[in-house]
Amino acid sequence: LRGRPSLQSDMAPITGGHGGPPLQLVSNAALLGSALGVALVTKYSLIVLLPLSFAIVIVWAISQLIRKRSSLASVVLSSLLVFITAYVILIAFYAFHVDKIDANESSTIAGWFYLRGHTAEIFKRFLMWLPPMLPRYFVYGIDMVVQDSREGRPAFLLGQVSDTGWWYYFPVAFVLKTTIPFLIASIGGIVWAVYQMLRRKRYVLLYVVLPAVLYLALTMTSHLNIGVRHLLPMFPFVAIAGAGFVSGVVQFALTRSRVLAVALAVLALLPGFVIAISTFPNYLTYFSPLAGGSERGWQTLSDSNVETGQEVKPLAKYLKAHGQKRVTGIMVGGEFLKFYGVELDDFPGWDDDDSDDGDTDPEPIDTDYVAIGAWYLTEVDLTDKQKQIIDIYRQQKPEAMVGNSIFVFRRTAALPPLRLRK
Numbered sequence: 001l002r003g004r005p006s007l008q009s010d011m012a013p014i015t016g017g018h019g020g021p022p023l024q025l026v027s028n029a030a031l032l033g034s035a036l037g038v039a040l041v042t043k044y045s046l047i048v049l050l051p052l053s054f055a056i057v058i059v060w061a062i063s064q065l066i067r068k069r070s071s072l073a074s075v076v077l078s079s080l081l082v083f084i085t086a087y088v089i090l091i092a093f094y095a096f097h098v099d100k101i102d103a104n105e106s107s108t109i110a111g112w113f114y115l116r117g118h119t120a121e122i123f124k125r126f127l128m129w130l131p132p133m134l135p136r137y138f139v140y141g142i143d144m145v146v147q148d149s150r151e152g153r154p155a156f157l158l159g160q161v162s163d164t165g166w167w168y169y170f171p172v173a174f175v176l177k178t179t180i181p182f183l184i185a186s187i188g189g190i191v192w193a194v195y196q197m198l199r200r201k202r203y204v205l206l207y208v209v210l211p212a213v214l215y216l217a218l219t220m221t222s223h224l225n226i227g228v229r230h231l232l233p234m235f236p237f238v239a240i241a242g243a244g245f246v247s248g249v250v251q252f253a254l255t256r257s258r259v260l261a262v263a264l265a266v267l268a269l270l271p272g273f274v275i276a277i278s279t280f281p282n283y284l285t286y287f288s289p290l291a292g293g294s295e296r297g298w299q300t301l302s303d304s305n306v307e308t309g310q311e312v313k314p315l316a317k318y319l320k321a322h323g324q325k326r327v328t329g330i331m332v333g334g335e336f337l338k339f340y341g342v343e344l345d346d347f348p349g350w351d352d353d354d355s356d357d358g359d360t361d362p363e364p365i366d367t368d369y370v371a372i373g374a375w376y377l378t379e380v381d382l383t384d385k386q387k388q389i390i391d392i393y394r395q396q397k398p399e400a401m402v403g404n405s406i407f408v409f410r411r412t413a414a415l416p417p418l419r420l421r422k
Contacts, residue, residue: 094137161378313340
């Protein structure tokens, strides 16, 4: 963007030039609508992209009308095309099985917007008056996400456990789960973009800054704090801003010294390659050195930040290499060990009711190895009896840590056959 003469030339690729030929406007609207529609059918939580898309369209429409680059009719029709395209894709994925919104569903949807009293009644009547609109299971899925976001579920952050999460969870997760070079570029990119807009009037950068900032703000209102993966829709935007920042720094250095510019370019790119190579293949369990590195990251963040079942196959390989085809333990995805030729035994007494008086000891462990996922070692959402079982291993040194997410213990004199306290 550096050195471009005007806002109009910046926006031309997006809006279709000065005024935008109708075909270009239609094409751009259909592309945005398609992206939104595919997002909605991919993951329920991506419903947050709907208000973000509204924001993008509004910013674009205002800029078009103020600059007199498109007629009011073109702006309105193009905006409608975005959401019509998304809607058609959505219902197509549900085989066009749409239903009228009934009384229960209208109450559910009204609850999403915190509507109460007379306002809620008017809104519900309006929804029930509409023709068949939405796939019923799409409504159920969105309601599940809304309830989880509002009520939350037990979460872990920096050694603390909360039933409702923390407003700052996702900013902290972003810092700890991204590489330091990407983190610096992202922060620098947002600052650079804001500077470009305020000082050089490059408002086209709103298309980058607005979605990223709004999406992060939305996640900070959520009580569902279970993984940095919920921030993924934000990553492309901060990556674009970061690329602009790095490019700007290198170009500025180029005006001073070609050697300095090359050195900065290498400094910006080389660490990413080194981290990618050294982390392979355990990318999902990567943690920044700010979190203590990948081996200690599970002590700062848990759940899908560190364990999604991706290390079950390497665990099976490790056990077979040590002559084992059975293991006792608990981990995410452990039920899939059988597909790799390893039988998983539950901990004795793991699923017993806490109300059990414990008069009878459970059967002892009879496998040579015990495997425990990092999520369970943080003891989030476990019963007292389950915590008692995990406590036996928390202070022990594991023989191995598979994929930075599963701890493997060999039973020795330090780990006697498991018997719970009465």
